Amino acid sequence: MVRVVVDVMPKPEILDPQGKAVAGALARLGVEGVASVRQGKRFEIEVEVAEGASVDERTAEVERMAATLLANPVIEDYRVSVLADAAGRTHGTDGTDGTDA
Amino acid sequence: MRVGVVTFPGSLDDVDAQRACRLAGHDVLALWHGEPSLAGVDAVVLPGGFSYGDYLRCGAISRFSPVMGAVVDAARDGMPVLGICNGFQILCESHLLPGALVRNHHQRFVCRDQRLRIDNATTPWTASYEQGQEVVVPLKNGEGSYVADAATLDELEAEGRVVARYVGADPNGSLRAIAGVTNAAGNVVGLMPHPEHAVEDLCGPGTDGLGFFTSLTALAAAL
Numbered sequence: 001m002v003r004v005v006v007d008v009m010p011k012p013e014i015l016d017p018q019g020k021a022v023a024g025a026l027a028r029l030g031v032e033g034v035a036s037v038r039q040g041k042r043f044e045i046e047v048e049v050a051e052g053a054s055v056d057e058r059t060a061e062v063e064r065m066a067a068t069l070l071a072n073p074v075i076e077d078y079r080v081s082v083l084a085d086a087a088g089r090t091h092g093t094d095g096t097d098g099t100d101a
Numbered sequence: 102m103r104v105g106v107v108t109f110p111g112s113l114d115d116v117d118a119q120r121a122c123r124l125a126g127h128d129v130l131a132l133w134h135g136e137p138s139l140a141g142v143d144a145v146v147l148p149g150g151f152s153y154g155d156y157l158r159c160g161a162i163s164r165f166s167p168v169m170g171a172v173v174d175a176a177r178d179g180m181p182v183l184g185i186c187n188g189f190q191i192l193c194e195s196h197l198l199p200g201a202l203v204r205n206h207h208q209r210f211v212c213r214d215q216r217l218r219i220d221n222a223t224t225p226w227t228a229s230y231e232q233g234q235e236v237v238v239p240l241k242n243g244e245g246s247y248v249a250d251a252a253t254l255d256e257l258e259a260e261g262r263v264v265a266r267y268v269g270a271d272p273n274g275s276l277r278a279i280a281g282v283t284n285a286a287g288n289v290v291g292l293m294p295h296p297e298h299a300v301e302d303l304c305g306p307g308t309d310g311l312g313f314f315t316s317l318t319a320l321a322a323a324l
Contacts, residue, residue: 010203014248015274017208069165072158072194074201075248 002047002055003083004062008071009040043070044083055082102317105132105142107172109163109187113150114297118185121297122146125314137167144181144225144317145172147188149241149295159202159244160190169195181225181317182289186242189281189291198282198291199257200249205242206274214306215240215294216268217280221261224283226290228320229312236309238299240272240280245293247275247282257282264290 010016016038023037045065047058063080071078104127108115119129130142134152139145153162163169169191176182176197184192192198205211216237219230230236249257254277257263264281271278273293281292296310 013250014203015206015246017204017206021208069157069161072161072201074193074199075203 002049002058004045004047004059005081005083006043006045006062006066006070006078007040007081008043008066008076008078009038011075011077014075040076041070102143102321103128103130103141104144104146104314104317105130105139106146106148107132107134107168107188108148109134109150109152109166109191111150111152111154112148112187114185114295115148115150117295117297118146118148121300121311121314124300125311126318127314132168134163134166134168137171139168139171139175139180145175145183147172147182147184147191148297149186149188152187152191155187155244158190158194159187160192160194163187163191164194173197176284176289179286179288183226183313184289184291185295185297186245186293189293190244192289192291197289198284199253200247200282202242202244202293203246203248204244205246205272210241210243211245211272212241213239213272215272215280217265217294218268219265221264221283221287223261224264224287224290224316225320226292226313226316227264228316228323230316235268236296236299236312237306238294238296238310239305240294242273242293245273245275247279247293249276254279260285262287265292265294 019037019039026034049058066078104122106115106119122129173195190202193201214237219227219234222230222232262283263279264283267278267280283290296313299305299310
């Protein structure tokens with residue numbers, strides 16, 4: 001089993017009214033120095049990896065899932081990263097909380 | 102003509118769309134999202150609402166419902182398809198129409214009678230109007246801001262594929278005031294405002310919306 005994370009963010013050129021609303025609320029909370037907020041989505045997907053199968057193959061499938069359903073490439077960018085495999089080893093660039101697998 | 106109106110879980114305006122089609126003189130068949138067939142209809146309406154609760158993104162999950170496979174195939178073969186509001190979002194998610202619909206720039210739901218200008222009166226859904234005619238129909242959406250990259254917008258403009266534009270104050274932040282677009286072939290139309298709520302004098306702002314539904318026969322008669 002591997003845990004794969006898909007981070008989805010609105011493209012930089014797309015107006016993000018929700019992020020703007022959060023930034024406004026932070027200012028009302030008295031937080032200073034928040035230049036901007038962008039709001040996105042994070043999907044944590046547990047993928048079964050059959051004996052002898054490669055993690056990369058399964059990750060490629062998550063990539064396909066991200067491009068067809070999880071994100072709309074017209075308005076959103078996405079990033080796929082493998083958090084940790086069953087042995088707790090971290091992969092990819094986003095391994096900060098991989099040890100809890 | 103025989104018009105199918107699809108009901109998804111969470112559709113709200115399917116019965117209004119059916120009624121509008123009947124008032125326009127069509128036979129109406131209710132289509133169910135779970136059936137992979139269009140039962141021989143001549144045209145399809147995807148109605149407004151909040152299909153699948155707008156989970157993930159508006160229209161993103163509906164796109165993969167069994168009926169949409171049949172709608173996409175029929176649309177590619179030239180069948181007239183009209184998506185209203187949530188239906189427009191589904192057509193964009195299905196890649197039958199370019200661009201996407203995102204949250205209104207002012208972050209609030211908008212519900213008002215909206216003036217539109219018909220900028221393309223040649224489609225099977227707008228042929229009853231005059232080019233440039235202004236109509237008033239209800240607009241009600243939370244995620245109705247039409248966006249696409251500049252190249253796509255320029256292409257839509259150059260090919261006359263902007264079907265309707267908002268007139269007056271900007272209701273939702275749509276780029277170039279776009280309220281509706283059509284595909285390259287001209288048979289698929291997506292429209293954020295709701296013509297099906299403006300087909301009788303008793304309720305709504307008038308009967309300006311009826312033309313969207315009579316256009317099917319107007320175009321057939323002109324051929």
